[in-house]
Amino acid sequence: xxxxxxxxxxxxxxxxxxxxxxxxxxxxxxxxxxxxxxxxxxxxxxxxxxxxxxxxxxxxxxxxxxxxxxxxxxxxxxxxxxxxxxxxxxxxxxxxxxxxxxxxxxxxxxxxxxxxxxxxxxxxxxxxxxxxxxxxxxxxxxxxxxxxxxxxxxxxxxxxxxxxxxxxxxxxxxxxxxxxxxxxxxxxxxxxxxxxxxxxxxxxxxxxxxxxxxxxxxxxxxxxxxxxxxxxxxxxxxxxxxxxxxxxxxxxxxxxxxxxxxxxxxxxxxxxxxxxxxxxxxxxxxxxxxxxxxxxxxxxxxxxxxxxxxxxxxxxxxxxxxxxxxxxxxxxxxxxxxxxxxxxxxxxxxxxxxxxxxxxxxxxxxxxxxxxxxxxxxxxxxxxxxxxxxxxxxxxxxxxxxxxxxxxxxxxxxxxxxxxxxxxxxxxxxxxxxxxxxxxxxxxxxxxxxxxxxxxxxxxxxxxxxxxxxxxxxxxxxxxxxxxxxxxxxxxxxxxxxxxxxxxxxxxxxxxxxxxxxxxxxxxxxxxxxxxxxxxxxxxxxxxxxxxxxxxxxxxxxxxxxxxxxxxxxxxxxxxxxxxxxxxxxxxxxxxxxxxxxxxxxxxxxxxxxxxxxxxxxxxxxxxxxxxxxxxxxxxxxxxxxxxxxxxx
Numbered sequence: 108x109x110x111x112x113x114x115x116x117x118x119x120x121x122x123x124x125x126x127x128x129x130x131x132x133x134x135x136x137x138x139x140x141x142x143x144x145x146x147x148x149x150x151x152x153x154x155x156x157x158x159x160x161x162x163x164x165x166x167x168x169x170x171x172x173x174x175x176x177x178x179x180x181x182x183x184x185x186x187x188x189x190x191x192x193x194x195x196x197x198x199x200x201x202x203x204x205x206x207x208x209x210x211x212x213x214x215x216x217x218x219x220x221x222x223x224x225x226x227x228x229x230x231x232x233x234x235x236x237x238x239x240x241x242x243x244x245x246x247x248x249x250x251x252x253x254x255x256x257x258x259x260x261x262x263x264x265x266x267x268x269x270x271x272x273x274x275x276x277x278x279x280x281x282x283x284x285x286x287x288x289x290x291x292x293x294x295x296x297x298x299x300x301x302x303x304x305x306x307x308x309x310x311x312x313x314x315x316x317x318x319x320x321x322x323x324x325x326x327x328x329x330x331x332x333x334x335x336x337x338x339x340x341x342x343x344x345x346x347x348x349x350x351x352x353x354x355x356x357x358x359x360x361x362x363x364x365x366x367x368x369x370x371x372x373x374x375x376x377x378x379x380x381x382x383x384x385x386x387x388x389x390x391x392x393x394x395x396x397x398x399x400x401x402x403x404x405x406x407x408x409x410x411x412x413x414x415x416x417x418x419x420x421x422x423x424x425x426x427x428x429x430x431x432x433x434x435x436x437x438x439x440x441x442x443x444x445x446x447x448x449x450x451x452x453x454x455x456x457x458x459x460x461x462x463x464x465x466x467x468x469x470x471x472x473x474x475x476x477x478x479x480x481x482x483x484x485x486x487x488x489x490x491x492x493x494x495x496x497x498x499x500x501x502x503x504x505x506x507x508x509x510x511x512x513x514x515x516x517x518x519x520x521x522x523x524x525x526x527x528x529x530x531x532x533x534x535x536x537x538x539x540x541x542x543x544x545x546x547x548x549x550x551x552x553x554x555x556x557x558x559x560x561x562x563x564x565x566x567x568x569x570x571x572x573x574x575x576x577x578x579x580x581x582x583x584x585x586x587x588x589x590x591x592x593x594x595x596x597x598x599x600x601x602x603x604x605x606x607x608x609x610x611x612x613x614x615x616x617x618x619x620x621x622x623x624x625x626x627x628x629x630x631x632x633x634x635x636x637x638x639x640x641x642x643x644x645x646x647x648x649x650x651x652x653x654x655x656x657x658x659x660x661x662x663x664x665x666x667x668x669x670x671x672x673x674x675x676x677x678x679x680x681x682x683x684x685x686x687x688x689x690x691x692x693x694x695x696x697x698x699x700x701x702x703x704x705x706x707x708x709x710x711x712x713x714x715x716x717x718x719x720x721x722x723x724x725x726x727x728x729x730x731x732x733x734x735x736x737x738x739x740x741x742x743x744x745x746x747x748x749x750x751x752x753x754x755x756x
Contacts, residue, residue, distance in 0.1 A: 114205030116163060116198070131206055134295070134318045135169040142293035142315060142326050143259040146173060153183045155730055157257035157285065159246050159273060160264040161188035163202040164216050171212050171237055181378065184237045185730045187255060189246040193223045219426055222468050226415070229423055229720060229732035231430070240732055246273060250281035252734030257286050262294035267301055274301050279308035288331040297323035337691035345680050345748055346739045347694040349669055350728050356380060357549040358726070359538055361526050362556035363390035366704050366715050368507040370553055373723035375517035382547045383518060384538060385556075386525035390511065391504035394557060394655040395711070397578055399601060399609055401593050402428070402712040403445050403498045406472065408461045412740045413663060417710060419733055420717040425497055427716040428506075435509045438501075443602055445498035445593035446480050448490055448638045458493060470496055484592040486639050498593060500601050503711065521546060526556075529563055531698060551700040551726060554670075558658035560705040565698055568673050568756065570661040570746050571706050575618040577627040577654040578611035585645035598634035607651075610635050612709065614657075621654045628652055660706035661746075667704045667718045668725060668742045671695040676747045677756060684751035695744060702726065703743055 110116055115131070140146065148154070156170060167186055174184045194202075196217055203213045212232070221228035221241060226249075230239040242249050246264075260282055264273035272278075274296070282292065282305070294301065297314060302325060306312050310327030317324040338344035356379040360367045363385035371381040385392070404421040407414035428440040449455035461467070462474055475494045481487055483494060511518055527541040535550035554560045558573040583589070583606045590608070594600050601609045610631040628650050636642045644650075660666055675696040682690050704722055707714050717732065718741070724731045731738060739745065750756040 110201070110205060114202075116194070116202050130319070131165055132169060132208060135166050136173075137318045138295045138324060139166055139261045139263070139293055140170060140173055142324065143291050145170070145259065148258065149174065149184070150177075151182065153185070153729070155185040155187065155255060155257050156259055156261065157255070157282075158186070158188040158261040158263060159278070159282075160262075161190035161193075161241060162263070163194055163199050164213075165206070165208070166261050166263060167239065168203075168208060168210070168212050168216065171232065171235070172210075174237065175212075175235065182236065183377070183729065185240070185255070186237065187240045187242070187253070187257070187730055189242045189244070189249060191243075191245050193221075193241075193243050195223075196220050221422060222471055223466075224418070224422065224468065224471060226419060227733045229717075230426065238729075240730060246278060246281075247275075249734065250278065250285070252736060253281075253285055254735050254738070255285060255730035256290070258290050260286065260290070260292035262292055262296070262301075267296055267298040271300070274298070274304065276304045276307060279304040279310075283308040283310065283329060283331070286329040286331065288329060290329045291326060292329075293324070293326045295321065295324050297325050301325060337693050339691065340683055340686070340688040342692075343739065344692045344694055345676070345683065345744050346735075346742050348725050348738075349694070349697045349699075351700065351726075353727065355550050357535075358382070358551035358553065359384065359536065359547045359549045360553045360555055361385075361529075361538065362554070362559075363387070363507065363520060363522070364393055364395040364555070364557060365391065365503045365507060365711050366557075366707060366719070367553070367555040368510050369715050369719035370555060370704060370722050371518050372510040372514050373719040374726070375514035377723060377727055379517065381514075381518045382521060382549065384521045384524055384526060384546055386523070388522040390520065390522075391507040394576075394657055395503040395507060397504075397609075397653055397655060398502060398580065398607075399500045399604055400503050400712050401445065401498065401500045401595070401599060401601065403447070403495055403593070403595070404471065404713070405710075406458070406461055406467075408457045408464075412737070416664065416717075416733070416737050416740065417713050419737065420710075420713040420715075423717040423720070423732070424712055428499075428501060431506065431509055431513075434513055438509055439505055440499060440501045441602070442497060442499035443592050444483070445495045445595060446475070446484055446488065446492050447495060448488055448492040448594065448596040450596055455490070462493075484590045484594060486588050486590050486594060487641050488594065489638055489640055500593060500604075501712070529554075529565065529701075531701070535700060551702070553702045553704055553722065555704045557705055557707075558656060560658070560666075560703055565670055565672075565701060566703055566743075568747065568750060569666060569703065569705070569743065570749075571666070572616065572659050572661070573619050574657040574659045574708065575615040575620065575654060576612040576657050576709065577623060577631070578609055578652055579628045579631040580651040580653070581608045581610060581632075581644055582606060582648060583608065585648040585650075587643050587645075588639055588641065590639075594635075594638055596634075596638045598631055598638070600635050600639075614709070619656055621656070623652045623654055625650075627654075657708050658706050659708040663708060664706070665704070665714050665718055665741045666706040666743050666746070667722055668702065668738075668744070669697045670701040670703050671697050671744055671747060673747060673756070676744070677751055680748065680751060684748060
């Protein structure tokens with residue numbers, strides 16, 4: 108990419124300019140906002156714009172400005188854009204400067220612009236009710252992963268003569284699939300290939316005068332018929348998310364750990380009234396009560412599901428914690444960076460292969476040798492490793508209290524009330540204590556109380572296992588090493604926190620004891636010593652620590668989504684579980700307004716903020732921040748289907 112004499116960016120790959128030299132902002136308004144009649148259509152409603160070709164964000168900024176001209180505090184603008192070749196942040200800043208579109212919106216976009224990593228990236232424009240979902244990657248690959256319904260599309264890729272794939276019949280069919288009935292598209296192009304492909308896909312096509320000296324442009328209207336109520340086996344309808352019209356924005360959440368509070372904050376940001384119930388007098392008293400937790404990605408050469416969702420969550424959490432830090436400067440988000448030491452030769456080889464084969468940004472991860480590690484963190488480590496510059500640590504308990512403070516007008520916390528059962532009736536969900544007294548009642552309910560989520564009749568089938576974890580607190584004076592960064596492998600040690608280092612953590616199955624054990628302190632120390640052979644803590648001082656119980660699923664992935672009625676599910680999908688492809692299948696029968704969010708294990712910082720956003724999107728019937736494959740991988744119904752296949756129910 109380079110800038111031409113007029114300051115317009117020019118693609119060397121496609122030999123085409125990103126924008127018209129006749130006035131990029133005016134062209135964006137004419138071709139996309141006016142042609143789709145947006146200033147009339149998006150009045151008094153949530154609205155979704157989708158785009159192929161994000162480029163430098165010109166259309167996004169122009170649309171946001173128009174959206175905010177008449178402040179719409181009660182409604183959301185979702186903007187979803189696909190970009191195969193994401194530009195750099197520096198080039199974006201330069202482009203905005205060249206075109207004279209520097210503004211608060213431009214600054215927010217550039218400040219939150221994601222790393223050039225493939226996949227979905229969700230960005231919030233704070234206080235504006237604007238949600239940007241940037242999808243880095245080939246549209247042909249990622250459009251099938253999407254599951255939203257767009258009100259309109261901006262088709263703004265490079266011209267068909269330069270990039271035919273982007274205007275293909277396959278693209279047209281995917282755009283049609285992702286457009287709600289009566290939705291529209293517009294494009295500067297009037298090529299016959301575009302017109303014919305989108306007409307075949309199901310759009311009514313119209314020609315209009317083009318911008319400036321361009322003769323014609325195209326718009327289309329989606330002529331979509333009612334969707335069939337049944338699905339082929341390959342469509343996996345057992346993962347369909349229920350679309351429930353929101354009548355009353357009131358919701359109850361059981362569990363005031365990090366998961367429950369982050370979901371409460373996500374709903375409060377959407378102007379819901381939230382009641383959070385916990386058996387403890389204060390939030391974050393169990394797994395979320397540890398002194399700190401670390402935020403790191405997990406990368407894998409085979410891009411398995413766990414690495415995908417952990418990387419997506421890690422990138423989302425980076426922005427999430429920065430936002431809290433801006434609102435509450437005292438928030439302890441310490442972005443100190445991390446050094447990862449390989450567990451063994453096999454992991455070292457696989458990570459080396461990953462780095463060699465893929466274009467991983469240095470800000471995400473880069474290899475470092477032992478000398479570089481010593482310079483970075485002041486410790487002699489046992490092996491070469493990888494440096495993760497943006498990693499850090501924070502205190503989950505502080506996150507919970509800060510979020511409750513930020514959204515205090517929308518969140519009510521009820522402590523010292525242990526929930527015994529939940530009952531559904533016409534008015535919603537009653538949450539009851541052991542004396543059968545009602546604690547709360549609302550139309551929507553989220554179960555977010557970790558491994559206790561299976562104690563309710565409606566979720567007893569969930570496969571969740573308690574895992575004991577103990578961390579070790581080592582005083583600064585009793586340690587002979589003083590790491591400046593997180594160092595981790597099978598265990599981790601953090602930089603100094605209140606004159607202590609935190610080491611951890613054990614991972615013990617089927618043990619709910621909260622006793623702090625000397626044996627687990629010794630094991631934590633031994634595993635850190637394996638990474639840092641010179642580590643020799645002073646045994647004369649008393650070592651402190653804390654034990655907590657994590658909730659872990661059978662496949663080590665979170666369980667997040669709506670709760671289906673198990674008996675009806677087993678009956679409805681019995682043949683599907685046996686692979687019957689000749690039949691058609693409907694959507695599951697769900698408990699109306701009931702959801703579960705649990706099994707975050709030891710990756711809470713990386714998984715929970717993103718999963719809270721997913722949960723809020725499901726409940727509020729919004730475009731989701733990740734693709735279908737990841738949604739299906741964390742959907743509770745995966746276990747109902749596994750139960751059916753194995754006949755264990």
